[in-house]
Amino acid sequence: MLEEVFHELDCCITAPQGFTAGTAACGIKADHIQDLAILASDVPCVAAGTFTTSNARAAPVLLCQERLQSGKAQALIVNSGNANCATGQQGMQNAYRMTELVATHLGLDNTLILCSSTGIIGYQLPMEKLEVGVKQITLSKEGGKDFSEAIMTTDTYPKRLGLEFELDGRTIRLGGVAKGSRMIYPNMATMLSYLTTDAALECNWLQSELRAAVADSFNMISVDGDMSTNDTCILFANGLAGNVPLNASHPEVGRFQTALRYITKFLAYELARDGEDATKLMTVHIHSAYNKDDAVKAARAVTHSSTWNHALADDDPNWGRVVAALGASGCTFQQDQFDIFFGEVQVVKQGIAAPYDQQEAQAAIAGHEVIITIDLHLGHSQATAYGSVLKAGCQ
Amino acid sequence: MLEEVFHELDCCITAPQGFTAGTAACGIKADHIQDLAILASDVPCVAAGTFTTSNARAAPVLLCQERLQSGKAQALIVNSGNANCATGQQGMQNAYRMTELVATHLGLDNTLILCSSTGIIGYQLPMEKLEVGVKQITLSKEGGKDFSEAIMTTDTYPKRLGLEFELDGRTIRLGGVAKGSRMIYPNMATMLSYLTTDAALECNWLQSELRAAVADSFNMISVDGDMSTNDTCILFANGLAGNVPLNASHPEVGRFQTALRYITKFLAYELARDGEDATKLMTVHIHSAYNKDDAVKAARAVTHSSTWNHALADDDPNWGRVVAALGASGCTFQQDQFDIFFGEVQVVKQGIAAPYDQQEAQAAIAGHEVIITIDLHLGHSQATAYGSVLKAGCQ
Numbered sequence: 122m123l124e125e126v127f128h129e130l131d132c133c134i135t136a137p138q139g140f141t142a143g144t145a146a147c148g149i150k151a152d153h154i155q156d157l158a159i160l161a162s163d164v165p166c167v168a169a170g171t172f173t174t175s176n177a178r179a180a181p182v183l184l185c186q187e188r189l190q191s192g193k194a195q196a197l198i199v200n201s202g203n204a205n206c207a208t209g210q211q212g213m214q215n216a217y218r219m220t221e222l223v224a225t226h227l228g229l230d231n232t233l234i235l236c237s238s239t240g241i242i243g244y245q246l247p248m249e250k251l252e253v254g255v256k257q258i259t260l261s262k263e264g265g266k267d268f269s270e271a272i273m274t275t276d277t278y279p280k281r282l283g284l285e286f287e288l289d290g291r292t293i294r295l296g297g298v299a300k301g302s303r304m305i306y307p308n309m310a311t312m313l314s315y316l317t318t319d320a321a322l323e324c325n326w327l328q329s330e331l332r333a334a335v336a337d338s339f340n341m342i343s344v345d346g347d348m349s350t351n352d353t354c355i356l357f358a359n360g361l362a363g364n365v366p367l368n369a370s371h372p373e374v375g376r377f378q379t380a381l382r383y384i385t386k387f388l389a390y391e392l393a394r395d396g397e398d399a400t401k402l403m404t405v406h407i408h409s410a411y412n413k414d415d416a417v418k419a420a421r422a423v424t425h426s427s428t429w430n431h432a433l434a435d436d437d438p439n440w441g442r443v444v445a446a447l448g449a450s451g452c453t454f455q456q457d458q459f460d461i462f463f464g465e466v467q468v469v470k471q472g473i474a475a476p477y478d479q480q481e482a483q484a485a486i487a488g489h490e491v492i493i494t495i496d497l498h499l500g501h502s503q504a505t506a507y508g509s510v511l512k513a514g515c516q
Numbered sequence: 517m518l519e520e521v522f523h524e525l526d527c528c529i530t531a532p533q534g535f536t537a538g539t540a541a542c543g544i545k546a547d548h549i550q551d552l553a554i555l556a557s558d559v560p561c562v563a564a565g566t567f568t569t570s571n572a573r574a575a576p577v578l579l580c581q582e583r584l585q586s587g588k589a590q591a592l593i594v595n596s597g598n599a600n601c602a603t604g605q606q607g608m609q610n611a612y613r614m615t616e617l618v619a620t621h622l623g624l625d626n627t628l629i630l631c632s633s634t635g636i637i638g639y640q641l642p643m644e645k646l647e648v649g650v651k652q653i654t655l656s657k658e659g660g661k662d663f664s665e666a667i668m669t670t671d672t673y674p675k676r677l678g679l680e681f682e683l684d685g686r687t688i689r690l691g692g693v694a695k696g697s698r699m700i701y702p703n704m705a706t707m708l709s710y711l712t713t714d715a716a717l718e719c720n721w722l723q724s725e726l727r728a729a730v731a732d733s734f735n736m737i738s739v740d741g742d743m744s745t746n747d748t749c750i751l752f753a754n755g756l757a758g759n760v761p762l763n764a765s766h767p768e769v770g771r772f773q774t775a776l777r778y779i780t781k782f783l784a785y786e787l788a789r790d791g792e793d794a795t796k797l798m799t800v801h802i803h804s805a806y807n808k809d810d811a812v813k814a815a816r817a818v819t820h821s822s823t824w825n826h827a828l829a830d831d832d833p834n835w836g837r838v839v840a841a842l843g844a845s846g847c848t849f850q851q852d853q854f855d856i857f858f859g860e861v862q863v864v865k866q867g868i869a870a871p872y873d874q875q876e877a878q879a880a881i882a883g884h885e886v887i888i889t890i891d892l893h894l895g896h897s898q899a900t901a902y903g904s905v906l907k908a909g910c911q
Contacts, residue, residue, distance in 0.1 A: 177843020177851055207839045209852060209868040242836020243869050350840050441637020444602045445745050448572020456572055457604060473604040474638050 542649025
């Protein structure tokens with residue numbers, strides 16, 4: 122999938138020069154589970170973030186949005202087990218206090234510290250535990266793996282990746298981690314992802330690039346249809362690789378874009394794959410939509426459709442439910458023009474049943490990874506969405 | 517709930533003067549199950565309908581929308597087992613042919629005949645079976661019950677109601693039937709409802725009244741979150757009661773409005789209640805929303821939230837998930853102003869946890885009928901939504 126100029130690294134957010142991480146078990150979760158983590162750069166970073174569009178944003182999200190207006194950050198503290206959401210003014214004070222603890226512990230400027238929380242909504246953070254926990258954290262180059270595990274809530278495995286590539290005659294590293302939730306009982310449905318790079322970047326360019334990458338990756342996965350109060354994706358770029366800062370007119374910017382798109386899609390795909398009772402992963406490609414907005418609506422409507430999910434779980438190639446989902450999506454749609462393929466099998470041609478073989482259609486959706494391609498024959502836009510399919514009888 | 521001036525009737529769409537119905541087992545479904553039904557009035561009716569907003573509307577929906585532009589209709593034919601959707605030009609021809617069969621059989625003007633289909637998408641109707649089936653149908657005043665059963669697909673029981681009341685010195689009857697789908701495997705997710713009355717009505721007034729009644733009833737239930745290609749609600753008014761035709765300025769119009777609202781809400785509630793593996797019915801009241809659109813969005817977001825449904829199924833009063841659903845709904849929302857009640861127990865006050873007793877909160881949501889009240893403290897609009905909660909472990 123990736124050209125050979127990109128090399129995969131063992132791990133991840135501490136692979137780029139100048140980044141370290143560490144964790145602690147501070148007691149928010151029981152049984153000495155790691156529930157507190159810090160990521161830091163040796164030098165201040167250019168930074169950008171994308172966040173939940175919920176109107177009930179958690180305190181740490183509000184803090185990050187405020188501080189990232191400067192386009193700079195140097196460190197991040199994350200706790201799992203408590204979302205610090207619906208916690209009022211006390212919650213906001215606690216979010217600020219979390220960053221102060223890191224500033225004191227690491228000797229950094231408090232305004233350059235960000236924080237995230239993930240877990241149950243409606244409870245105040247146990248600040249006395251955090252006060253002790255932060256002091257126990259030692260940062261190291263090996264800390265990225267521990268970090269990726271400490272942010273998990275109901276994930277069954279950590280999601281992480283690092284890439285190394287040449288750009289501008291320099292060696293650049295880009296790493297990322299993410300946590301999602303299991304599908305059936307997403308006690309804490311929050312999606313968190315953090316990305317680090319030693320590339321030098323221009324801040325405004327980074328913000329738009331990150332937004333575009335998240336739109337095509339994390340925003341295209343369907344877990345349970347619910348949006349969290351805490352969803353967060355932040356990228357830190359400390360510039361230690363020494364390249365000419367990247368922006369849209371940099372001649373080699375495409376290579377960084379490719380790496381960023383690859384990592385965010387990889388992490389998003391892994392989030393969709395890690396579902397309790399998820400037996401299939403559905404990938405829905407929309408081609409030739411009237412515009413990009415329509416393509417996204419259509420792709421997401423198919424992954425979201427509960428009736429189509431039920432059919433897929435039963436290996437039932439009942440494409441009528443795909444049609445119903447497309448029709449309900451609100452995308453521009455011509456009833457006598459669209460085609461649908463299950464894998465290589467065309468089941469709909471110009472809006473009505475194609476002359477397909479039922480057994481072949483069934484075989485095309487019976488595997489663990491189902492690919493559905495829909496050509497709307499209306500324009501030039503496309504989109505891809507990913508969805509988990511839960512096992513039959515448990516939807 | 518209803519004043520004593522309204523009397524419930526045994527049944528339903530054939531209770532008003534001049535309406536008859538009948539059914540047949542024409543073989544679309546197996547085992548001689550009734551799968552074809554006709555409803556007719558002795559005289560032409562003022563008629564109005566509301567339909568799915570899907571962009572993939574089925575052929576019978578397109579036919580009804582076209583013919584109801586006249587504001588008149590006299591009869592209706594419905595088949596179950598096949599949705600006549602994604603069937604192209606042939607499907608459209610078949611829908612017209614269905615109405616011709618009725619016109620010939622009953623000696624009526626073909627342009628006054630409507631049709632509906634519900635069932636699987638993507639297959640042509642077996643017209644030879646319909647040709648034979650229509651001729652077997654005998655209409656009678658007792659046919660309303662059979663009609664309500666013949667339109668069922670995955671429903672476990674028929675939904676029907678009739679009311680009688682005085683208005684304008686005349687006895688008026690209003691009846692209704694509806695079919696929905698079971699929750700877990702809604703093979704045919706279509707919602708159909710037909711209403712009849714012998715009241716005289718003005719056509720334009722009826723259209724707006726029906727739209728408003730459907731907005732507050734059928735459009736506020738959450739079954740599986742999927743919109744069908746065939747959803748239909750039609751009201752026939754034949755005027756045989758002899759009252760001065762109803763419109764917005766009729767002095768007693770409120771009584772008819774009350775009856776119409778009551779029947780549509782009753783039928784909608786019954787659709788939500790009839791869920792396979794549905795263990796609870798959740799009613800969500802939104803008070804003091806900024807505007808009506810916000811109230812509807814908020815109420816439906818809570819009934820739709822899969823994470824909150826999971827909590828309810830487990831009798832877990834995890835109100836944070838209600839907050840997450842409200843935040844994600846897009847409704848105008850102040851994080852430090854809203855209150856949430858489970859039954860009589862206030863669990864959130866001004867956006868943070870109220871000092872409630874956990875056992876009392878749990879008891880408030882442990883029953884079969886759960887009432888959630890949310891006060892947004894922003895304006896004067898309200899809405900109520902109904903949702904099925906599936907049993908734990910099967911979501």
